[in-house]
Amino acid sequence: MPGNPVISLRQFVILVTLFSLGSAILYVPGVLSIHAKQDAWIAALIGWALGIGIVWIYVALANRYPHLSLVQCSEHVLGPWLGKAAGLLYLFFPFVLAAIVMRDIGDFVTIEMLKFTPIEIIELSFTFILIVGGYYGLETISRIGELMFPMIIFLFLFLVVFVSPQLKIDHAKPVLEHGITPILLSVKTYIGFPFMELSIFLMILPYVKRTSGAKVAQAFIAGTGICGLMLFVITAASILVLGPSLTARETYPSYLLAKKINVGDFLQRIEAFMAGIWFFSIYMKLVLCLLAIALGIAQLCRLKDYRPLLLPLGVIIFVYSLAISPNMAYMVELTGKLWTAFALTFSLLIPLVLLIVGSFRSRN
Incomplete structure (x- = not known):
């Protein structure tokens, strides 16, 4: 990155929390309730614990190669040719994730808010501010996150x-x-969405100010823990207020939960403010995905600046988000069946292979 930006551990915790919340804060209660029904809160606790275990794998790899991103690490461990192939293969993961998240924005706004606005207009507007955020870089994004987190x-x-x-x-x-x-x-x-998605921070960790590997581990786990707690609370609240059947049927149960707020027949209809949580967290998720893709391609191609890649990547993500699914129901069914396997292959298996091969090479 130009200027070698450095973000603090506190900013890193906030980025991890906001990235993990992303679209999960709207979808997770319904996703967990489909199978677990009234026991969705138990699934949220178990998935939370397993998610922290997955983060330990990412932390171990990051601490072994503290100054290398995942793409650079793959070249260092696997060699120039196989390493480039593995790095390019990994970058397909944040690309698909960004397209799915972009489609989530378009579907949510056109279904719940602006029903007569074409989805292309919604996504194109969001793509513009996404590219602008990527151009200003990691430090600026981190400061905005720090400002908005309270x-x-x-x-x-x-x-x-x-x-x-x-x-x-x-x-x-x-x-x-x-x-x-x-x-x-x-x-x-649940472990595929959102915890395995946190591998994207292996592209960001070289730019985090380090005092020790233990501090980085604590920051990564703290961000994951805060997000897991918030998702557990929103899942339990959805079950206890809406009931398991309605929670499982609703696409956005936590948004419906916000509609239930009624204080003295005076404080009502404040779900738009609750949607603000989602809009900001999903923006942070998208801009970090875009930064990871652009930075990874720049490192593979030995470019000095990733910013010229932002505009073409943003346009490609926008087009792919429209082509990836014909409608909302198809998207929910497709991701429900395939996303965990997809994330396991790209987001967990590749870092795990790099960690194991790097351990053997260091011993030899």
């Missing part, structure tokens, strides 16, 4: 506090009615 936490707590009078414990009963198998099916989806 507001995100405030809005989240506001939602939880004012919806809590409507909680019904009976909606969570009976516990483990159908055994552990449905919970494990939900966990399988």
Whole structure:
């Protein structure tokens, strides 16, 4: 990156939290409820623990090669030809992720807010601000995240506090009615979305100010832990307020949850403010995906500046997001069936291979 930007550990924690929330804060309650039903909160806890375990793999690789991104690490460990191939193969993951997330934005806005606005206009507008954010770089994005993070936490707590009078414990009963198998099916989806997506930070970690490997590990796990806690709370609240059946049927259960807020018949219809949490966190997710792709290609091609790549990459992501799925129902079904396997192949297997091969080479 131009100027070798450095971000603090605190900023890194915030970036990890916002990236993980992304589209997950709207989708996760419904995704977990499809199989686990009223036990979705148990699936959220198990997936949270497994997600932290996955992050440990990323931390181990980052601490072994602290000044190398994942693309540079693949060349260093596997050699110039095989390493370039592995790095290019990995970059397909943030590209597909960015296209899916971009489509999520278009679908949400056209379904819930601007029903008569073409999805192309929504996504094109978002693509523009995405490219602008990528051009200003990692340091600027990190400072914006640091500035907005307290507001995100405030809005989240506001939602939880004012919806809590409507909680019904009976909606969570009976516990483990159908055994552990449905919970494990939900966990399988949950670890792919969003925890395996965190491998993208292996492209960012060389630009984090390091005092020690342990501090980096703590920061990465802290960000994952905060996100896991927030997703657990929103999942439990959705189950206890909406009930497991409605939560599983709704595409955006947490958005519907915000519609339930009613304080004295005065404070109502504030779901647009809750959507603000999602819009900002999903923007951070998209811009980090775009930075990872552009930076990775620049490193593979030995370019001095990644910024000339932002415009063509943004346009390609925009076009691919429109072509990837004919409608919202198809997208939900497709990602539900294939995303965890896709993330496992690209986002977990490649870093794990690099870690194992690098360990053997260092011993020899």
